Structures are given as structure tokens and as C-alpha cells.
Amino acid sequence: MKGKFIVIEGLEGAGKSSAIACIKALISARGIDVVTTREPGGTPMAEAIRECVKHPWQEDVAVETELMLMYAARAQLLNNVVWPALARGSWVIGDRHDWSSLAYQGGGREIPDAIIEPLRTITLKGFCADLTLYLDVDPAKGLQRAATRGALDRIELEKLSFFERTRARYLALAEADPNAVVIDSMQPMERVHRDVEQHINSFMDNHVPLA
Ligand SMILES: Nc1ncnc2c1ncn2[C@@H]1O[C@H](COP(=O)(O)OP(=O)(O)OP(=O)(O)O)[C@@H](O)[C@H]1O
Numbered sequence: 001m002k003g004k005f006i007v008i009e010g011l012e013g014a015g016k017s018s019a020i021a022c023i024k025a026l027i028s029a030r031g032i033d034v035v036t037t038r039e040p041g042g043t044p045m046a047e048a049i050r051e052c053v054k055h056p057w058q059e060d061v062a063v064e065t066e067l068m069l070m071y072a073a074r075a076q077l078l079n080n081v082v083w084p085a086l087a088r089g090s091w092v093i094g095d096r097h098d099w100s101s102l103a104y105q106g107g108g109r110e111i112p113d114a115i116i117e118p119l120r121t122i123t124l125k126g127f128c129a130d131l132t133l134y135l136d137v138d139p140a141k142g143l144q145r146a147a148t149r150g151a152l153d154r155i156e157l158e159k160l161s162f163f164e165r166t167r168a169r170y171l172a173l174a175e176a177d178p179n180a181v182v183i184d185s186m187q188p189m190e191r192v193h194r195d196v197e198q199h200i201n202s203f204m205d206n207h208v209p210l211a
């Protein structure tokens, strides 16, 4: 792949969308074409799956259903957007990616890794992010921020303990991945963006060929 894939992960209200706007500007300023995506979503079919996942169904949603919908949406996005963009030499910034499934469905919903792993193999085919920025926030604080946006969706309505398990899994994933960085997202937004900027600039210094 000619381009680089940078992923922003974190709980609701962690500040992913705001950080992505800042990252996009930094990368574009170096003359690189940038594509931004979000998960689940980012293609017409994947956006329809997103609506389906977030809808407050009047029936129980099996954890397996939710898990497979996430990977179905991811397969659409990778095949139709992310891989073609990277092959062209564009850089892709992902608002969530595979860690969201590991953290929410694995950590939060407590689905064993042995069940998630085959779906990862089928969907990702060994593909992984070149850099992951995990924006770490206390769930209560993140949800409070997210709530200012309006009604909470099916996942945002989960108990705090669900998000505590999700956060713990995120932190464990970041610890184990040499291409990941944890950013303290409980700081004021300017500080968060300063930290984001520092990591993105040093990544670009190492990966953008000199003109
Ligand atoms: N560090 C911060 N301090 C205070 N407020 C913040 C901070 N970061 C983000 N916010 C505010 O919190 C709200 C949620 O931020 P944002 O939409 O960027 O989060 P997100 O991670 O994209 O959330 P979601 O997962 O729900 O899309 C916004 O109103 C944003 O301005």
C-alpha cells in the first residue's frame, strides 16, 4: 500500500471527530491527499448497517448479530474505500476501526477473542493501521460530552460498567501495540490537540519522503 492508514479510537465523546479535523489539516498541509472515513459506515451500504446497529430495536439484539454487522460494514468500507485510497497513495484517517470491535464487542459485551478472531481474519486479511491514536476518557465524562449532541443511541444507552470494560480493553490494546499512542482526552481540548499534533507530526517526519 502506498498511503498510510491512521486510526482514531476512543469512547463516545472522547473527541475523535474534533481530533480528526485537526489531523486532516496537518496532513493536507504536506501536500498529501487525505480521505476520512468512519466506522461503522463510510459507504452507502455500510451507513445503512450503521443505522441498523444504532436503532433502538423493540427486541433484544443478540451480541453475535451486532458483532457480525460491525464486520460486514468494515468489509464494505475496506474493499470500496480504504484499500483503493491507500493503493492510490492517499492517506486514510479512520474514525474508529477494528479496535472498536475488540473493545466494545470483546471488552464491553465480553465476546471471547476466539469468536472474534475468525471474523477479523476474513475481513482484515492481515491488514492493520500504521498508527492508532487512542483518546482516553473517563466514560462518565465522555458520555456527558456526547449527551450534549442530543438523544443517545442504542449503544450509548449501555450501563457505565459496559464502557468501563470497553475502556479497559482499549488501554490493554494500546499497551500491546507498538504503533499505538494513548492521548489523555480528559485534558482541555487545546491540550489534546497539541498532543495529537505532536504525534502526527513525528509520524509524518518518519514516513513522508522529502520532496
Ligand atoms: N478535551 C475536551 N474537553 C472538553 N470538551 C471536549 C473535548 N473534546 C471534545 N469535546 C466536546 O465533546 C463533544 C464530543 O466530541 P466529539 O464529537 O469530537 O467526540 P467523538 O469522540 O467524536 O464522539 P462520538 O464517538 O460520539 O462520535 C463535542 O461537543 C466536543 O466539542
Ligand SMILES: [Mg+2]
Residues within 6 Å of the ligand: 016, 017, 018, 095
Ligand atoms: Mg465522532
